[in-house]
Amino acid sequence: MRVLDLKLLRDLRRLWTQSLAISAVLAVGVMIMVMSNGAERSLRETRDTFYERNRFGDIFASASRAPDALATDILAIDGVARVDTRISTFAILDIADMTQPAMGQVLSLPSSGLPAMNIPTITRGRIPEPGQRDEVLVNQNFAQAHGFSIGDQFGVTLNGQKRMLTITGTALSPEFIYTIGPNSIMPDDRRFGILWMDEDVLGAAFNLTGAFNDVSVQLGRNADPDAVTDALDNLLKPYGGTGAFPRKDQISNAFLDGELKQLRVMAEVVPPVFLVISAFLVNMVLGRLIALEREQIGLLKALGYQRTEISWHYIKLALVIGCVGVGLGWTFGMLASRGMAQLYAEFFHFPYLVFVQYPSIYAISAGAGLMAAALGAVGAVRRVVGLSPAVAMAPPAPTRFRRGVLDRLILWLKPRQPTMMILRSIGRWPFRAALTTFGIATSASVMIAALFMFDAMDELLDVSFVQINRQDAVLQFAEARSDRVVQDVAHLPGVMAAEGVWSIPARLTHGHLSRRIGVEGRRPGDTLSRVIDTDSLDLVRPEHGIVLARRLADHLDVGVGDAIEVEFLTIPDSRHKLIVTGLAGQYFGLGAYMEVTTLARLLDRPVQVTHANLLIDPAREEALFNAIKGAPAVAGLTLLAQVRQSFTDTIAQNAGMTTTINSFLAALIAIGVVYNSARIQLSERARELASLRILGFTRGEVSYILLGELFLLTLAAIPLGLLIGRLLAGAMVASFDSDLYAIPLVVSRGTYMWAAGVVAAASVVSALIVRRRIDRMDLIAVMKTRE
Amino acid sequence: MNADHSATDRDPVYRMQDLTKTYRTEAVEVHALRGVTAELPAGEFVVLLGASGSGKSTLLNILGGLDTATSGKAWFNGRELTAKTERELTRYRRDHVGFVFQFYNLVPSLTARENVALVTEIAANPMTPEEALERVSLDHRMDHFPAELSGGEQQRVAIARAIAKRPEVLLCDEPTGALDSKTGVQVLQALDMINKELGTSTLVITHNAGIQAMAHRVVFLADGNISEIRENTERVDPSKIEW
Numbered sequence A: 001m002r003v004l005d006l007k008l009l010r011d012l013r014r015l016w017t018q019s020l021a022i023s024a025v026l027a028v029g030v031m032i033m034v035m036s037n038g039a040e041r042s043l044r045e046t047r048d049t050f051y052e053r054n055r056f057g058d059i060f061a062s063a064s065r066a067p068d069a070l071a072t073d074i075l076a077i078d079g080v081a082r083v084d085t086r087i088s089t090f091a092i093l094d095i096a097d098m099t100q101p102a103m104g105q106v107l108s109l110p111s112s113g114l115p116a117m118n119i120p121t122i123t124r125g126r127i128p129e130p131g132q133r134d135e136v137l138v139n140q141n142f143a144q145a146h147g148f149s150i151g152d153q154f155g156v157t158l159n160g161q162k163r164m165l166t167i168t169g170t171a172l173s174p175e176f177i178y179t180i181g182p183n184s185i186m187p188d189d190r191r192f193g194i195l196w197m198d199e200d201v202l203g204a205a206f207n208l209t210g211a212f213n214d215v216s217v218q219l220g221r222n223a224d225p226d227a228v229t230d231a232l233d234n235l236l237k238p239y240g241g242t243g244a245f246p247r248k249d250q251i252s253n254a255f256l257d258g259e260l261k262q263l264r265v266m267a268e269v270v271p272p273v274f275l276v277i278s279a280f281l282v283n284m285v286l287g288r289l290i291a292l293e294r295e296q297i298g299l300l301k302a303l304g305y306q307r308t309e310i311s312w313h314y315i316k317l318a319l320v321i322g323c324v325g326v327g328l329g330w331t332f333g334m335l336a337s338r339g340m341a342q343l344y345a346e347f348f349h350f351p352y353l354v355f356v357q358y359p360s361i362y363a364i365s366a367g368a369g370l371m372a373a374a375l376g377a378v379g380a381v382r383r384v385v386g387l388s389p390a391v392a393m394a395p396p397a398p399t400r401f402r403r404g405v406l407d408r409l410i411l412w413l414k415p416r417q418p419t420m421m422i423l424r425s426i427g428r429w430p431f432r433a434a435l436t437t438f439g440i441a442t443s444a445s446v447m448i449a450a451l452f453m454f455d456a457m458d459e460l461l462d463v464s465f466v467q468i469n470r471q472d473a474v475l476q477f478a479e480a481r482s483d484r485v486v487q488d489v490a491h492l493p494g495v496m497a498a499e500g501v502w503s504i505p506a507r508l509t510h511g512h513l514s515r516r517i518g519v520e521g522r523r524p525g526d527t528l529s530r531v532i533d534t535d536s537l538d539l540v541r542p543e544h545g546i547v548l549a550r551r552l553a554d555h556l557d558v559g560v561g562d563a564i565e566v567e568f569l570t571i572p573d574s575r576h577k578l579i580v581t582g583l584a585g586q587y588f589g590l591g592a593y594m595e596v597t598t599l600a601r602l603l604d605r606p607v608q609v610t611h612a613n614l615l616i617d618p619a620r621e622e623a624l625f626n627a628i629k630g631a632p633a634v635a636g637l638t639l640l641a642q643v644r645q646s647f648t649d650t651i652a653q654n655a656g657m658t659t660t661i662n663s664f665l666a667a668l669i670a671i672g673v674v675y676n677s678a679r680i681q682l683s684e685r686a687r688e689l690a691s692l693r694i695l696g697f698t699r700g701e702v703s704y705i706l707l708g709e710l711f712l713l714t715l716a717a718i719p720l721g722l723l724i725g726r727l728l729a730g731a732m733v734a735s736f737d738s739d740l741y742a743i744p745l746v747v748s749r750g751t752y753m754w755a756a757g758v759v760a761a762a763s764v765v766s767a768l769i770v771r772r773r774i775d776r777m778d779l780i781a782v783m784k785t786r787e
Numbered sequence B: 001m002n003a004d005h006s007a008t009d010r011d012p013v014y015r016m017q018d019l020t021k022t023y024r025t026e027a028v029e030v031h032a033l034r035g036v037t038a039e040l041p042a043g044e045f046v047v048l049l050g051a052s053g054s055g056k057s058t059l060l061n062i063l064g065g066l067d068t069a070t071s072g073k074a075w076f077n078g079r080e081l082t083a084k085t086e087r088e089l090t091r092y093r094r095d096h097v098g099f100v101f102q103f104y105n106l107v108p109s110l111t112a113r114e115n116v117a118l119v120t121e122i123a124a125n126p127m128t129p130e131e132a133l134e135r136v137s138l139d140h141r142m143d144h145f146p147a148e149l150s151g152g153e154q155q156r157v158a159i160a161r162a163i164a165k166r167p168e169v170l171l172c173d174e175p176t177g178a179l180d181s182k183t184g185v186q187v188l189q190a191l192d193m194i195n196k197e198l199g200t201s202t203l204v205i206t207h208n209a210g211i212q213a214m215a216h217r218v219v220f221l222a223d224g225n226i227s228e229i230r231e232n233t234e235r236v237d238p239s240k241i242e243w
């Protein structure tokens, strides 16, 4: 082995803690890149594979009752490659292990077996035999949530008729990766299940023999989705069509898309930022490490080594450190990406995970990591190698300290000499101090970005479940009914108050922007579910116009006073111009609200209701549940407390993981920066500090000079980091915004304090480690070696 | 004294003409050399004497190709040093010059043997590191790291490193400056022996007047100029020198 390489190895061994600290920072950058990218791509690949194999629809539509023969006409639409018609309806379920009613979405299976599209993947058992009235296939998560095995039974009320169903098997479906019931915001597998039953049985029960009320379409190559949607709407209109919608509006897919979008942000935005940060840290630390080698570089030059040979020697040092970092990053990144993808796959209930690894990500991350390290070395070596050997070998001339503005300030402060040394040192190397400060600030900001999620969730829950939705439950009617039914509901056992809501699917258009949502008609005096301004908490009244959720208004680019076109999809030729009279705050969904009397006048028909908000007496809950389980008009009951619970559970699970990872990273960055800065300062100033010790300064005083500077920089870094963290949180909130939900930008004082605390603690821990070195400093040896 | 060592009948190893060196710092200009003209014959042991700050190191660094002159010319074996590029100067140092510095300048992470190998690996016709260390009587300390060696031993390792390439010139800047009298003498003996046995032209800087007694020739430097060049008719053995 060449002697220079030996020197390399020995130097690495001497500097191993520092090298490892640099490698670790680099590894974090590489790891995040590999991990988020691997998880994101794997999930995308898994989803796409699942969608394709199980022929997930491209366009979906519902009607009230369309003849089976219409399927041929739909297939004839230009661009339609495949059509599947079926019966789809909601039903109340009566399950032995719970007193409250659960809800089911019942789908028909053709007598030929599995459907042509949206095919459920059977995970256990079999599908119901054709003609078997009491057999049912259920979605796997529902079965798991209740501990059902094949052969178990539960009750269902189909069009008022109660019967017991026997489970023949379980399945996973591309339509229900995210299984969200009506009036719900999160999957709740105990209270919402998917039931596949024989077509003929359902046809008979719902008077839909020879007819369908739900259709999915797969598009051919080069099909025009808008044209197909229009054609489909035209075909279904006579049969009570409610407007076709594309895959992107399909609820499960939309949620999944939102999650993948978040993951993509994680994969595409965060890692490069991290890699840049680690590159900058590596550059800073390595640069200063090499600056300390100034004399040795001078010596090598004097001995006749060429510039290139010397540069290469130090670049190799950097590359070894870089390789260790990249290797660690790859290893942990690969493990983590598999783990993360697995977790997500389970969370979403994919039947399998298509784990893909793109070599390009490994290549890119390695390239970036090694580049960062090499550039760090090159910059520093260039500075030293450029010196003539005579100058390089001489100890660097005493640093010139200047009297500037800062100095006058320092003098005005009249600090004691050690403090003076600290302040002068910062003033002399302002750029270096700024870099260190920035590095520490980064750590604090990553912490904020991790932790603010909890604050946001608190705010979101408070607004959604305390300010807006005060009802205990939402009762869903099987179909729109006269509003007199609200009186009947109010008289049900246990119901303390009931308020009806009329929800009609509609398309809102403003210029070229349009959204398909449900317009809700409400009575002005209703208080169980309120339309409010989330800032002032004041009620927002539609008067004679329409109130839009603020996010919906943004999507449509309208404000108060603007006119929009509203087309009610279930009512033929019902297009109206309405004035936006108010904006409402709302984190879930995109709501639009009118006064129910205005709505009725507009549509020229009596007031109807589609669901009712209830206040329930907890003591008589059971009586209510029993009453509802047998009621033919009821399609389902959603309990808000459970919605809230499943939401917090889900968020806790997801946010918990990211928060743990990010906190760990934040601490790692803080330690990486502070420890390395302290170590290097220690080597750079060893003689100075040893001289002070010899002059009679105590260990504490000497430590103060070295570590005081870092503490001062940490102190400056914390507010900066909190500010950057706030901005980062804002960017994250913006990236999470979707039709389904938005996350409020709230950062609590506790979060700021925790972030500041962790960074300060990391700083103190690093300082203590270095402090031990100061304490053990061999004064004579330090003074003897000519640095 | 042998007549071979007179300046006239031998080609000079170094020739200098009007060499100047001016250091410019922000506020002041320091004229370290103010026009040095001289010839140094090959194969001699030359001592460069002068007060601190008189320009000794500056001159040695220019001759060794570690630094460049501000004006004037210098030749090594007839080739002009002052015309060389930085790359060429590096080659010159690598092939022809051995350096010994006041503070030894060993690589702390390499053993004695490895420090010498640092040079033998890149030299054209080197001796083995072992042979070089034997010449300075350090064969028993070959695998020690610098931190495990005394100052005198470290300086001898530095000498071994300097001579291992069989250089034509050995340039030593205050090689005994950091050593006590006894270890200093050992170092001087080693240098003297190299000069004798290998015929290496040797230039030793010192501000210790006692050392001039062992030289063939003594160059006195004062305030950036050569004030006197004296040839010793009688050389004293290093072991007799004290300070």
Ligand SMILES: Nc1ncnc2c1ncn2[C@@H]1O[C@H](COP(=O)(O)OP(=O)(O)O)[C@@H](O)[C@H]1O
Pocket (backbone or CB within 6 Å): A391, B023, B024, B025, B030, B031, B032, B050, B051, B052, B053, B054, B055, B056, B057, B058, B059
């Ligand atoms: N790199 C430098 N920058 C500025 N001045 C220098 C530098 N090196 C040497 N000098 C000055 O040049 C003069 C000669 O220095 P030097 O050759 O080192 O003297 P000597 O070796 O005889 O003690 C001194 O005044 C010294 O301060």
Ligand SMILES: [Mg+2]
Pocket (backbone or CB within 6 Å): B056, B057, B058, B173
């Ligand atoms: Mg000198």
